[in-house]
Amino acid sequence: MLQSKLSKAVALTSVFIASLALSSTARAITPEDKVVLEQLKQSSLKSDLSYELIESLTTEVGNRLMGTEGDKRSIEWAVNKMKALGFDKVWTEEVKGTYWQRGHAHAQIVAPFPQKMVVLALGGSVSTPQGGLEAQVAHFETLADLKAAPDNSLNGKIAFVSYRMTKHIDGKGYGPAVGTRVTGASVAAQKGASALIMRSVGTDNNRTAHTGVMRYQEGIAKIPAVALSNPDADLLVNQLKRNKPVTFKLAVETITGHGQSAVSANVIGEITGSELPNEIVAIGAHLDSWDVGTGALDDGLGIGMTMAAAAQIAQLESRPKRTIRVILFAAEEVGLLGAKQYLADRKDDVSDHVLGAEWDFGMGPIYKMTPGVGANALNSIREFAQIIAPLGVSLSPMNNGVAQSDMSLLTKAGMPSVNFAPDGTDYFDYHHTENDTLDKVNPDDLKINTTIYTLFAYYAAQAPVDFRK
Amino acid sequence: MLQSKLSKAVALTSVFIASLALSSTARAITPEDKVVLEQLKQSSLKSDLSYELIESLTTEVGNRLMGTEGDKRSIEWAVNKMKALGFDKVWTEEVKGTYWQRGHAHAQIVAPFPQKMVVLALGGSVSTPQGGLEAQVAHFETLADLKAAPDNSLNGKIAFVSYRMTKHIDGKGYGPAVGTRVTGASVAAQKGASALIMRSVGTDNNRTAHTGVMRYQEGIAKIPAVALSNPDADLLVNQLKRNKPVTFKLAVETITGHGQSAVSANVIGEITGSELPNEIVAIGAHLDSWDVGTGALDDGLGIGMTMAAAAQIAQLESRPKRTIRVILFAAEEVGLLGAKQYLADRKDDVSDHVLGAEWDFGMGPIYKMTPGVGANALNSIREFAQIIAPLGVSLSPMNNGVAQSDMSLLTKAGMPSVNFAPDGTDYFDYHHTENDTLDKVNPDDLKINTTIYTLFAYYAAQAPVDFRK
Numbered sequence: 001m002l003q004s005k006l007s008k009a010v011a012l013t014s015v016f017i018a019s020l021a022l023s024s025t026a027r028a029i030t031p032e033d034k035v036v037l038e039q040l041k042q043s044s045l046k047s048d049l050s051y052e053l054i055e056s057l058t059t060e061v062g063n064r065l066m067g068t069e070g071d072k073r074s075i076e077w078a079v080n081k082m083k084a085l086g087f088d089k090v091w092t093e094e095v096k097g098t099y100w101q102r103g104h105a106h107a108q109i110v111a112p113f114p115q116k117m118v119v120l121a122l123g124g125s126v127s128t129p130q131g132g133l134e135a136q137v138a139h140f141e142t143l144a145d146l147k148a149a150p151d152n153s154l155n156g157k158i159a160f161v162s163y164r165m166t167k168h169i170d171g172k173g174y175g176p177a178v179g180t181r182v183t184g185a186s187v188a189a190q191k192g193a194s195a196l197i198m199r200s201v202g203t204d205n206n207r208t209a210h211t212g213v214m215r216y217q218e219g220i221a222k223i224p225a226v227a228l229s230n231p232d233a234d235l236l237v238n239q240l241k242r243n244k245p246v247t248f249k250l251a252v253e254t255i256t257g258h259g260q261s262a263v264s265a266n267v268i269g270e271i272t273g274s275e276l277p278n279e280i281v282a283i284g285a286h287l288d289s290w291d292v293g294t295g296a297l298d299d300g301l302g303i304g305m306t307m308a309a310a311a312q313i314a315q316l317e318s319r320p321k322r323t324i325r326v327i328l329f330a331a332e333e334v335g336l337l338g339a340k341q342y343l344a345d346r347k348d349d350v351s352d353h354v355l356g357a358e359w360d361f362g363m364g365p366i367y368k369m370t371p372g373v374g375a376n377a378l379n380s381i382r383e384f385a386q387i388i389a390p391l392g393v394s395l396s397p398m399n400n401g402v403a404q405s406d407m408s409l410l411t412k413a414g415m416p417s418v419n420f421a422p423d424g425t426d427y428f429d430y431h432h433t434e435n436d437t438l439d440k441v442n443p444d445d446l447k448i449n450t451t452i453y454t455l456f457a458y459y460a461a462q463a464p465v466d467f468r469k
Numbered sequence: 470m471l472q473s474k475l476s477k478a479v480a481l482t483s484v485f486i487a488s489l490a491l492s493s494t495a496r497a498i499t500p501e502d503k504v505v506l507e508q509l510k511q512s513s514l515k516s517d518l519s520y521e522l523i524e525s526l527t528t529e530v531g532n533r534l535m536g537t538e539g540d541k542r543s544i545e546w547a548v549n550k551m552k553a554l555g556f557d558k559v560w561t562e563e564v565k566g567t568y569w570q571r572g573h574a575h576a577q578i579v580a581p582f583p584q585k586m587v588v589l590a591l592g593g594s595v596s597t598p599q600g601g602l603e604a605q606v607a608h609f610e611t612l613a614d615l616k617a618a619p620d621n622s623l624n625g626k627i628a629f630v631s632y633r634m635t636k637h638i639d640g641k642g643y644g645p646a647v648g649t650r651v652t653g654a655s656v657a658a659q660k661g662a663s664a665l666i667m668r669s670v671g672t673d674n675n676r677t678a679h680t681g682v683m684r685y686q687e688g689i690a691k692i693p694a695v696a697l698s699n700p701d702a703d704l705l706v707n708q709l710k711r712n713k714p715v716t717f718k719l720a721v722e723t724i725t726g727h728g729q730s731a732v733s734a735n736v737i738g739e740i741t742g743s744e745l746p747n748e749i750v751a752i753g754a755h756l757d758s759w760d761v762g763t764g765a766l767d768d769g770l771g772i773g774m775t776m777a778a779a780a781q782i783a784q785l786e787s788r789p790k791r792t793i794r795v796i797l798f799a800a801e802e803v804g805l806l807g808a809k810q811y812l813a814d815r816k817d818d819v820s821d822h823v824l825g826a827e828w829d830f831g832m833g834p835i836y837k838m839t840p841g842v843g844a845n846a847l848n849s850i851r852e853f854a855q856i857i858a859p860l861g862v863s864l865s866p867m868n869n870g871v872a873q874s875d876m877s878l879l880t881k882a883g884m885p886s887v888n889f890a891p892d893g894t895d896y897f898d899y900h901h902t903e904n905d906t907l908d909k910v911n912p913d914d915l916k917i918n919t920t921i922y923t924l925f926a927y928y929a930a931q932a933p934v935d936f937r938k
Contacts (some may be wrong), residue, residue, distance in 0.1 A: 059711075069583070118903065191573070206677070231906035233908070238528040293676070434587065435676045438700070
C-alpha cells in the first residue's frame with residue numbers, strides 16, 4: 001500500500017504538469033518556481049538522503065539525552081553533516097539544563113504471586129532508598145481516582161495507576177494518558193505514597209516500558225516514579241483482581257548532577273536567501289532523544305527530513321529568495337529547553353521568522369496540513385496545498401495551525417506556522433521506548449514526508465506573499 | 470476477521486445438523502455421538518475455560534524453566550487445576566535434568582560507535598570470564614559461512630552470525646535459523662572464537678532477544694553464546710558496514726548446579742474410559758517454559774486447550790469409551806526431557822496410546838489437520854474432518870502427520886497421531902522472549918482451537934475404529 005502510494009505520487013506528475021499549464025497569473029508563484037518545485041519533487045521522491053541521515057545518526061550516535069555522551073556526539077554529528085551537505089552557515093547555541101541520568105531499575109511483585117516486572121524510571125525521578133522499597137499496592141484506574149483519594153490514605157503504600165492509553169490516528173489518546181506521568185508522583189506523594197508506578201503511556205503490548213518527563217511539585221516530598229511495560233501492568237491488574245494484598249518491590253537508581261548543569265546546544269544551519277536573507281523560513285526538529293532506543297523516530301525522522309529538505313534545495317542552481325533555517329533543538333524531551341533558549345536569545349527577532357514547521361510526530365504518512373498564517377496568505381497556502389495534494393495531503397479548513405513541539409513556542413510568540421499531521425496510529429507503540437529504532441522507519445513514507453517538507457521550504461522561501469498576520 | 474470466523478462457526482451449526490440428518494450407517498460414529506459432538510462444539514465455542522486457565526497460569530505462576538521456583542509452582546498449579554476440573558485421576562512422574570539458570574547479561578559495542586545492546590544468553594550457555602570479555606567482531610551471514618571459516622581464523626574474536634529468520638504461515642523459517650543457536654557456539658569455538666553472538670531466531674523487530682536451547686559439542690571449548698535482539702543485530706551490521714574494526718564487550722553470567730540435578734515432573738490427568746479404559750487418547754502440551762515472559766503462548770496455550778478439552782468432556786453425563794489422558798510434559802524446552810522419561814517408563818505400553826495430538830505452536834487459528842494413522846482409519850479421519858471443517862480446518866491429503874514437540878517422540882515410537890497446523894505467521898515474533906505474555910492470546914482464536922481439540926478428543930475416544938497401523 002505504501003509502495004503504491006509512492007508510485008501513484010510519481011505517476012500523478014503528468015497530471016500535475018498539465019495543471020501547471022493551466023495556471024495563470026492568478027497564482028502567486030512564477031511558472032519558473034513551479035518547474036523548480038516539480039524538479040525538487042521528483043528528485044526528493046527518489047532520494048534516500050533523509051533515510052541515510054537517520055541511519056547515520058542512529059548507527060554512529062544512538063540515543064542522546066541531554067548531558068550524555070550521545071548528546072555531545074549528536075551535536076558534532078549534526079554540525080559535520082550540515083557542513084558536508086552544503087549549508088551556507090552552521091553554528092551552535094548553548095543550552096543549559098538540569099543533569100539527570102538513568103541508573104538501574106528493578107521491580108517485582110513479591111506477593112501473592114512473585115513475578116519480575118519490566119519498568120523504566122520516568123525522566124527526572126529520584127532514586128528509591130538504598131536496597132529499594134517494598135510496599136502494598138494501592139490501585140487506581142485513573143489519575144482522577146488517585147486525586148480523589150483522601151490525604152494519608154496511601155501512607156506506606158505504592159500508588160499504581162493503570163490507565164490504558166487509546167490508539168487514534170491523530171494521537172489524541174496521549175493527552176488523557178500523559179497527566180499521570182507528568183504530575184502523578186506528586187499527587188501520590190501528597191496522599192502519603194512512597195512511590196508511583198503506572199501503566200506506560202503507550203499503545204503497544206511490548207515488554208518495553210515508556211519513559212518520558214515527569215515533574216515534582218514544589219513543597220511535596222519527591223517519590224520515585226516508574227512506568228511498567230503494558231503487559232506487566234496487565235499482569236499486576238490481574239493479580240489485584242484476586243482481591244488479596246499485592247506487595248511490590250521497587251529498586252530504582254537515578255543520577256543527578258548535585259547542582260551541576262547539563263550543557264547542550266541547538267544546532268542551526270542555513271541556506272542563505274538570495275534576495276531576502278533576513279526573512280527566515282524555519283524548519284526544525286529536536287536533536288536530543290530519550291536515553292532508550294536510538295531515537296530513530298523521536299526525532300531522528302525530523303532531523304533527517306528537515307536536513308534533507310534544505311540539502312535538496314542547496315543543490316539547486318541558485319539560492320531561493322528567503323533564508324531556509326534548519327533548527328535542531330536541544331533538550332526538547334526534558335522540557336523544550338532548546339526552544340526556550342532560542343526564543344530568549346531572539347526576543348525582538350521572532351518576526352524575522354516568516355513561516356515555520358517542525359517535525360516531531362513519527363513515521364506515519366502526512367495526510368493533512370493546517371496553516372496558522374495571516375488571512376492575506378491563505379490563497380498562497382491553498383496554492384501550496386494543490387502542489388502537495390498528489391502526495392496525499394489534504395488542506396484543513398482551519399487556520400489555527402500550531403507548529404509541533406519546540407516550534408509551538410515560536411508559534412505562540414507570533415511565528416506564522418504550518419502543522420503537518422501524519423497517521424500517528426502506531427507512533428505511540430514505540431515512543432520513548434527501547435523499541436525506537438531504525439527498523440521502524442518506513443523508507444517509502446519517509447521519502448514522501450521529506451518531499452513535502454522540501455516543497456514546503458522552497459515554496460515558503462519563494463512565495464511573493466507575507467505569511468505574517 | 471477473527472470475530473467473524475467465530476460467528477461463522479456458530480452459524481454453520483444448522484448446516485452441520487442438517488448434514489447429520491443425512492448421515493447413514495456408512496458413517497462410523499453413532500448419531501448419538503454426533504449429537505454429543507454438536508453439544509460439545511456449542512459449549513466449547515462459548516466457553517472461556519482455556520483462556521481462564523492460561524490467565525491463571527500466567528498470573529499465578531508466570532515463567533517456569535525446569536528447576537526454578539516457577540517450575541515447582543506450575544506442577545502444583547496443574548495438579549490442583551486438574552483435580553478441580555473433575556479429572557478422574559491426576560498424578561505426577563518425576564523428571565530429572567541438568568540445572569541451568571540465567572544471571573545477568575550485558576553487552577555493548579565499544580568501538581567505533583559505542584552503543585548498548587539488548588541480549589539474552591542462550592539456554593545452556595556458560596558464563597563469560599569475570600569482568601566479561603572484549604574482542605573484535607567477525608561477521609558471518611550464515612552458519613554455513615561460519616563453518617567455512619579456516620581453523621584459528623577466529624582466535625581472540627567474537628563470532629557474529631546475522632542470519633535473518635523469514636516469516637511463513639507454517640513457521641518453516643525456524644529450521645534454517647535455529648542451527649546457529651543450537652550448534653553455533655561449538656562451531657565458532659572450533660575456529661578459535663571466544664564467544665558467539667547471533668541475530669535472534671525470531672521474526673519480529675522488537676528490542677527483546679529470543680533465547681532457546683543450545684548444545685556444546687564434546688571435546689570443544691565451551692564459549693558463551695547470546696542472542697541479540699533483531700534491532701540490535703541490525704545496528705551491529707550497520708556499524709560493520711563502515712568497514713572499521715568493531716569491538717564488542719560481553720558480560721554474561723549463568724548459573725549451573727555444579728553437578729546437582731534439576732528435578733521436575735510430568736503432570737498427567739485422565740478422564741477414565743467407560744468401556745476401553747486401557748485405550749488412551751493422548752492430548753498434551755508442555756508445562757515448562759523459558760525463563761522470560763510468562764509462557765502464555767509457549768506453551769500456556771497448549772496447557773489451556775488440552776486441559777479445557779478434557780474438562781469439557783468430563784462435564785458430559787457419561788464418560789466416553791476410551792480414556793482421555795492429558796499429559797503436561799516437563800522440561801520440553803531444555804530437550805524434551807519429560808517426553809523422554811514418559812517413554813522410558815512405557816517401553817512396552819506405547820501401543821496403549823491409540824491416537825494422540827500435542828499443542829505447542831502458538832496462537833494462530835488452526836487451518837489444517839494431517840493424520841498419521843493406519844490406512845484402515847482414514848475413513849474415520851475423513852469423517853472427523855467433516856465435523857471440524859466448519860471451524861476452518863482442511864484435511865491434508867497426506868497421512869504422515871507427526872504430533873508436535875514432546876509427542877513427536879511418541880509418534881516415532883508408534884503412536885497414531887494427528888498434527889493440527891495453525892497460522893504460525895506471527896508466532897516467532899514472540900517465541901522464547903519476554904514478550905510471550907497473555908495479551909498475545911486472541912480469545913476468539915483460542916475458543917476455536919480449544920473446540921477443535923475437544924471434538925478431537927471426544928471423537929477419538931468414541932470412534933469404533935483402530936487408528937493404529
